[in-house]
Amino acid sequence: MARIDIGTSIPERTVDVRAEHMKVFSLLTHDPNPIHWDVAAVEQAGFGDRLINQGGLNVAYLINALISWAGSPDAVRTVTVRFLGNVFAAEVVTAGGVVTHVDEERGLVELDVWLAREDGTKVLSGTATVAAAP
Amino acid sequence: MIDVDVLRERLVGRELPGGELRVEGFEAWLGHDAMRADDVRSDVLHPLWLFVGGLRGMGTTINGLIELMEATPEDGVMFGELSIEQSTSMKAGLDYQVRGSITDVARREGRRIGTFDVLTFELETLDATGGVVGTVTSSFVFPRRS
Numbered sequence A: 001m002a003r004i005d006i007g008t009s010i011p012e013r014t015v016d017v018r019a020e021h022m023k024v025f026s027l028l029t030h031d032p033n034p035i036h037w038d039v040a041a042v043e044q045a046g047f048g049d050r051l052i053n054q055g056g057l058n059v060a061y062l063i064n065a066l067i068s069w070a071g072s073p074d075a076v077r078t079v080t081v082r083f084l085g086n087v088f089a090a091e092v093v094t095a096g097g098v099v100t101h102v103d104e105e106r107g108l109v110e111l112d113v114w115l116a117r118e119d120g121t122k123v124l125s126g127t128a129t130v131a132a133a134p
Numbered sequence B: 001m002i003d004v005d006v007l008r009e010r011l012v013g014r015e016l017p018g019g020e021l022r023v024e025g026f027e028a029w030l031g032h033d034a035m036r037a038d039d040v041r042s043d044v045l046h047p048l049w050l051f052v053g054g055l056r057g058m059g060t061t062i063n064g065l066i067e068l069m070e071a072t073p074e075d076g077v078m079f080g081e082l083s084i085e086q087s088t089s090m091k092a093g094l095d096y097q098v099r100g101s102i103t104d105v106a107r108r109e110g111r112r113i114g115t116f117d118v119l120t121f122e123l124e125t126l127d128a129t130g131g132v133v134g135t136v137t138s139s140f141v142f143p144r145r146s
Helices: A019-029 A039-044 A055-070 B004-011 B025-035 B049-057 B062-068
Strands: A013-016 A076-083 A092-103 A108-117 A122-131 B015-022 B078-086 B095-110 B114-126 B132-143
Touching (some): A019 A055, A019 B025, A019 B049, A055 A076, A055 A092, A055 A108, A055 A122, A055 B025, A055 B049, A055 B078, A076 A108, A092 A122, B004 B114, B025 B049, B049 B078, B049 B132, B062 B114, B062 B132
Antiparallel strands (some): A076 A122, A108 A122, B078 B132, B095 B114
């Protein structure tokens, strides 16, 4: 990890959201909500004609950006996010973050983090704490 | 519309059944593939597994929580907030315990969805020594149409 200052941006990570991953995730989480695997259910609910990504997967994309930056899943200490909108299959979303505090004594870095659509609309917004590399 | 004070009295502080949790290696692989976690390809689990594992090990289901709130999935239940605290990474192939409880029920008003209730619950994942490896606090939003 390069020198970390307040205002440092972490490298963004872009994801093209795919239905196949939603279906696997539904099985792994025992999530019976059909809006993640049945287009007819999405249409019936009035959300259009594309599957809706799980909120958990959206959070995973955001955490992936933190892992890439910090170098290890172990480094991620806290992530707190608010869900602001749905993400649909075939959308492209980008995760990013910016350093807001550096605790050199404890070796921790605090960030504002987000996940946004291509038009910049945020679908997740929150904060995170990661352990800085020694 | 159910009285929120009745819900609070009934649910806040209620412990969830909890249970055992083990993420097998193939599940970890599939999960990391679904999460697009290209940097996580070992027995160390992505931090989101604290959330996924918590749901799997809490001893009830999302639908069970929805029923406790006297709602149905068709009511348009949504995720509100999620907080993950990781003390130590989980690992595939190890046994964990999950315990949890409902920590809050609140009624609010929103411009877009009108009256809604928020259910907040906390799940802790413990390793074989009883140490807490992580805590997840989740809130679900329940639109209340009269």
